[in-house]
Amino acid sequence: MQTRQKRKSWLKPLIVPAITIPCLVYFAQQSQGGRYGVEAGLVMQAELIRKAQVYEDLLTERKALEQRVKLLSDGTFERDMIDERARRALNMSNEDEITILNFPQANQE
Secondary structure (H helix, E strand, O other): OOOOOOOOOOOHHHHHHHHHHHHHHHHHHHHHHOOOOHHHHHHHHHHHHHHHHHHHHHHHHHHHHHHHHHHHOOOOOOHHHHHHHHHHHHOOOOOOOOOOOOOOOOOOO
């Protein structure tokens, strides 16, 4: 009776590394420069800081507007505020008053 023995191939031990190495390279590249990688995280962090500053500016502006509305709301009328608004809306002043107009300058250098 004859027995056949298979000769060991030198390619067989390279199959798993040949598949694994490209996968590892792909995931390493994506973790560095992909859509959710380190570089994208830095860009998103910078954008978050910028948006937080815009948000703070808007909150400050809103508080100022709320304060002005509070001065004009019922029960807490400030005579000076009402007088200022009425004169500005009607574009009028008394004869004995001095009116100073402030126009924004285009170039202040």
